Amino acid sequence: xxxRRILVxxxxxxxxxxxxxxxxxxxxxxxxxxxxxxEAAPSALPAAQAPMKLMIWNIGYSGLGEESDxxxxxxxxxxxPGRKAVEKNLAGIQTVLQEEAPDILLMQELAAPGFLNHTxxxxxxxxxxxxxxxxxxxxxxxxxxxxxPLSMRHGLGTFLKVAAEETELVxxxxxxxxxxxxxxxxxxxxVTELEVSGxxxxxxxxxxxxxxxxxxxxxxxxxxxxxxxxxxxxRGAAVVIGGDWNMRLAQTDFAYQSAEEALFWVHDFPQETxxxxxxxxxxxxxxxxxxxxxxxxxxxxYTTIIDGFVASPNVAVDEVRGIDLGFRFTDHxxxxxxxxxxxxxxxxxxxxxxx
Numbered sequence: 052x053x054x055r056r057i058l059v060x061x062x063x064x065x066x067x068x069x070x071x072x073x074x075x076x077x078x079x080x081x082x083x084x085x086x087x088x089x090e091a092a093p094s095a096l097p098a099a100q101a102p103m104k105l106m107i108w109n110i111g112y113s114g115l116g117e118e119s120d121x122x123x124x125x126x127x128x129x130x131x132p133g134r135k136a137v138e139k140n141l142a143g144i145q146t147v148l149q150e151e152a153p154d155i156l157l158m159q160e161l162a163a164p165g166f167l168n169h170t171x172x173x174x175x176x177x178x179x180x181x182x183x184x185x186x187x188x189x190x191x192x193x194x195x196x197x198x199x200p201l202s203m204r205h206g207l208g209t210f211l212k213v214a215a216e217e218t219e220l221v222x223x224x225x226x227x228x229x230x231x232x233x234x235x236x237x238x239x240x241x242v243t244e245l246e247v248s249g250x251x252x253x254x255x256x257x258x259x260x261x262x263x264x265x266x267x268x269x270x271x272x273x274x275x276x277x278x279x280x281x282x283x284x285x286r287g288a289a290v291v292i293g294g295d296w297n298m299r300l301a302q303t304d305f306a307y308q309s310a311e312e313a314l315f316w317v318h319d320f321p322q323e324t325x326x327x328x329x330x331x332x333x334x335x336x337x338x339x340x341x342x343x344x345x346x347x348x349x350x351x352x353y354t355t356i357i358d359g360f361v362a363s364p365n366v367a368v369d370e371v372r373g374i375d376l377g378f379r380f381t382d383h384x385x386x387x388x389x390x391x392x393x394x395x396x397x398x399x400x401x402x403x404x405x406x
Contacts, residue, residue: 083235083237084237085189085190085191085206085220085222085237085239086189086190086193086204087187087188087189087190087220088174088187088188088189089186089187089188089217089218090178090185090186090187091185092183092184092185092211092212093182093183094183095214096185096211096212096213096214096215097213097214098213098214098246098247098249099154099213099214099215099245099246099247099248099252100247100248101247101248101390101391101392102369102389102390102391103154103155103213103247103252103389103390103391104151104153104154104155104387104388104389105153105154105155105156105157105254105291105293105360105387105388105390106151106153106155106156106157106385106386106387106388107156107157107158107159107293107294107295107358107359107360107385107386108144108147108156108157108158108159108358108381108383108384108385108386109158109159109160109258109294109295109340109358109381109382109383110140110144110158110159110160110161110173110177110380110381110383111160111381111382111383112160112161112162112167112168112173112205113137113140113141113144113162113168113171113173113176113380113381114130114131114136114137114140114162114167114168114169115131115140115343115381115382116131116136116139116140116143116347116378116379116380116381116382117346117347117377117378117379117380118131118132118136118346118347119131119132119136119343119346119382120343120344120345120346121343121382123262123343124313124316124342124343124344125312125313125315125342125343125344126343126344126345129167130166130167130168130169131167131168131169133169134169134170134171137168137169137171137173138171139380140379140380140381141171141173141176141177141380143376143379143380144176144177144180144380144381145176145177145179145180146180147374147376147380147385148177148180148181149180149181151374151385151387152181152212153212153387154211154212154213155209155210155211155212155213155215155243155254156181156184156208156209156210156211157207157208157209157241157254157256157293157294158177158207158208158209158210158256159207159256159258159294159295159383160205160206160258160295161173161174161177161188161205161206161207161208162174162203162204162205162206163188163190163202163204163205164199165194165199165200165201165202165203165204165205166197166200166201166202166203167203167205170199170200174188174208177208177210181210181212183212184210184211184212185210185211185212185215186208186209186210186211187208187209187218187241188206188207188208189206189207189220189239189241190204190205190206190237191205191206191207191236191237191238191239191258192204192205192206192234192236192237193205193206193237194234203234207239207240207241207256207258207294208256209241209243209254209256211243211245213245213247214245214246215243215244215245216243216244216245218241218242218243219241219242219243220239220240220241220242221239221240221242221279222237222238222239223238223239223240223259223272223275223276224238224268224271224272224275225237225238225268226260226262226263226268227268236260238258238259238260238272240255240256240257240276240279241255241256242254242255242256242279243255243256244288247289247391247392248391248392250289250392251287251288251289252288252289252290252291252392253280253283253288253289253290253291254291254293255276255279255280255290255291255292255293256293256294257276257292257293257294257295257296258294258295258297259272259273259276259295259296259297259298260272260297261297261316262316266298266318269297269298269318270321273296273298273320273321273324274324276292277324277325277326277329277361280292280361280363281326284363284364284365288363289362289363289365289366289390289392290362290363290366291360291361291362291363291366291388291390292360292361292362293359293360293361293386293388294358295340295357295358295383296320296357296358296359297316297318297357298318298319298320298321298357299317299318299319299320299355299356299357300320300331300333300356300357300358300359301331301333301335301356302319303335303338303354303355303356305338305353305354305355306350307342307350307351307352307353307354308350308351309342309344309351309352309353310344313342313344313353314342314353317353317355325361327364328363328364329361329362329363329364330361330362330364330366330368331359331360331361332359332360332361332362332368332371332388333356333359333360333371333373333386334356334371334372334373334386335356336373337356337372337373337374337375337384337386338354338355338356338373338384339355339356339357339358339359339373339383339384339386340354340355340356340357340358340382340383340384341353341354341378341382342354343382347377347378347382349377352378354378356373358383358384358385358386359371359386360386360388362390364393365392365393365394366390366391366392366393367390367391367392367393368388368389368390369389369390369391370387370388370389371386371387371388371389372386372387372388373385373386373387374386374387
């Protein structure tokens, strides 16, 4: 009798767990919202002055340091080797942020505690390294109803230590199929308007699709981003788009031994889509990403440049500097730019066709 009761209870628990899992997967797949977390700076921020220091960095949820590979890139690991690896990566990220102290930081693959980072509070760690900054964090990948250790909340982060308008979110086209069958990535931009030395600027944080068939989603997203940027430029702003484009921004010849199949995601930025005078800003000497089909070994993994800035014609460049960290802490490397505005009239739109 007691054995029968135990079997009934176990069956009920299994049924309830299956119902809950089904509900969590359904809500995760169908929820179209973009969760946001905003925090104002602890005190009033000063107006930005030229040259403005911008920094971009895809930190890979602090889980893709030199010791990691990744299944979606052809590797074996779904998660980093352990919590200590994530904490090591986060400590390295914090050190770089404290040393650079940019006016504006644009991050991609920032993450709250969850499954892929062994519940390490990466977002909290980044915030702790940037006291005095205001910030907005918005998730393009997120689960719903999943318990904390199984949850995911990854996305974009804009951190400011200069005065600006409230950062806005702008939706982008999405991939036709969900990730792993139940996570629909909600692609979007973070758009921040501000004045630098009394003149209008717009800073856009971007992270385009990576695993879309034939780069079709990427190309649609790119057109949407460039059209939006042009609209701000036509209104008189200096515009800078920074982040992870998931497209090769320049031809590179860094040594590698990776098999060609590990480069399946690599597509070139179609420079013919840029309107007259718009510029791609990179440091050609420093690769910004590496392949993840295996843990990182210099000269073995393929490396190239997909992280950088696109700037309007009225932006002048004092410096663009890649920071070579040897991919110890992340599978992307940060890029810093010192920028100022040039004088001159805004020309009429002379764009190529944007079909």
